[in-house]
Amino acid sequence: MLNTATSICxxxxxxxxxFLEVLGKRDDxxxxxxxVMLRTDLCDVLHFEATSDDQLTLRVANSDPTHxxxxxxxxxxxxxxxxxxALQQATASTLxxxxxxxxxxxxxxxxxxxxxxxxxxxxGLNQLWNLKLPxxxxxxxxxxxxxxxxxxxxxxxxxxCRGRGEQIEPIPMAGSLSFxxxxxxxxxxxxxxxxxxxxxxxxxxxxxxxxxxxxxRLQNLADVAYNRLTEPARSLNPGMAKLMQQMNERCSRPVFxxxxxxxxxxxxxxxxxxxxxxxxxxxxxxxxxxxVRI
Numbered sequence: 073m074l075n076t077a078t079s080i081c082x083x084x085x086x087x088x089x090x091f092l093e094v095l096g097k098r099d100d101x102x103x104x105x106x107x108v109m110l111r112t113d114l115c116d117v118l119h120f121e122a123t124s125d126d127q128l129t130l131r132v133a134n135s136d137p138t139h140x141x142x143x144x145x146x147x148x149x150x151x152x153x154x155x156x157x158a159l160q161q162a163t164a165s166t167l168x169x170x171x172x173x174x175x176x177x178x179x180x181x182x183x184x185x186x187x188x189x190x191x192x193x194x195x196g197l198n199q200l201w202n203l204k205l206p207x208x209x210x211x212x213x214x215x216x217x218x219x220x221x222x223x224x225x226x227x228x229x230x231x232x233c234r235g236r237g238e239q240i241e242p243i244p245m246a247g248s249l250s251f252x253x254x255x256x257x258x259x260x261x262x263x264x265x266x267x268x269x270x271x272x273x274x275x276x277x278x279x280x281x282x283x284x285x286x287x288x289r290l291q292n293l294a295d296v297a298y299n300r301l302t303e304p305a306r307s308l309n310p311g312m313a314k315l316m317q318q319m320n321e322r323c324s325r326p327v328f329x330x331x332x333x334x335x336x337x338x339x340x341x342x343x344x345x346x347x348x349x350x351x352x353x354x355x356x357x358x359x360x361x362x363x364v365r366i
Contacts, residue, residue, distance in 0.1 A: 080119075081119045087112065088112055089330045090297045093106045105237060107234075118189065120169050126160065128156045130152055130153055151186045169197060169200065183330060190214070191225045198210060218237075220233070221238075228240075247288045248366055249365070254360065265308055297328050301331070346363040
């Protein structure tokens, strides 16, 4: 039976990592991670329209069709359709959906746009199809889809994420932050970045970052933010390394990387300060440049 609503529109937010440590390689080939993620106001927008058959379709509302196949596949390899199919199979639902996305989060950027799309699909179709699955079941499905999907299912502002990213511990974040984010023209392949990770090293703790966020001492975040993957990513992507250097020189602030990159960011304390920091960066060789807020 269809929900009384036949369509729903939801935002799928990007994330930023303000801490990421690699604890080691697991027996399943993945890496054990400890990360602090923040949910931003940079979002894709997904529109779901229920259908009475079990067909699932996906289209991009704001893209030149000739570029869609390379940049954003519309077949079953897309996490949106994989999430919808997983939900169908888990519930034996005979309903389908026509899904449209307004794509705003850049790909290969370390912002988890695909994972956020998948989580938003689980949440949206659970509501649209009137499935009434508990969050615990949505988390179970999310863990089968990708490393960061669970963070977006949890729907919190900030969290410590462990394992492959599927173990979520929300942080009661006090206050708000603004960031200047920039992605160079070339993105990073996550597997390639991990392959460049060096030998054993002393692990850093997420606790100082968590404490800063929970206490509201956000002016101290730049002192404790860290990403173990930064140097491997810089060696892989010279354009990203150059962009980070230019951002540091023009703004006199430390520059950080989100996830496995290639998005770099500066931490600001207010939206006004972020806009001021953005100005000298205009004209750099970037594919994406914006102010985002938490």
